[in-house]
Amino acid sequence: MILTLDSLVEMGANVKLEVTPADLKMFAESVAQRMLIAYDESGREQTARRKNDETYYNTKQVREMFNVCDTTLNLWAKRGYLVPVKFGNRNMYTKTDIDRIRTGRRAETVSAYCRKKQVQP
Structure with a gap:
């Protein structure tokens, strides 16, 4: 009869185990592989939903939403503030990213800054 760790735990056995480095490595790899498979499956589902x-x-x-110019959008993309997604040769922006900026009020600050720069001589 082969005992597994699960069966030992279920039985409430009070035993000491001797594990070789090879056994430990094999165990760690099997745990990692199961986790990667589970993560990959859940990640694919979440990505598809998103x-x-x-x-x-x-x-x-x-540009119209934030009242900014192309140069500002390029600067935001360069700084990682609002990075576009490429569809062919077109830049598109996700609603999620736009909402993030709106709720954080960071875009208003940048827009206000740009307007002040234009007004000052």
Whole structure:
């Protein structure tokens, strides 16, 4: 009869185990492999849900939403503030990213800063 760790735990056995480094490595690899498989399956489901639910805006719509110019959008992308997603040769912006900026009020600060720079001589 072969005993497994699960069966020993279920029986409430009070035993000492001798484990070789090879056994420990094999155990760790099997745990890691099971976790990767589970993570990969759940990750694929979440990604598919996000892609189906996501709304995208083009550059013109985003410029109008935040009242900024193309140069500002390019600067935001360079700094990682609002990075576009490429669809062919078009830049599109996710609603999730736009909402993140709106709720954080960071875009208003940047817009206000840009307006002040234009007003000052």
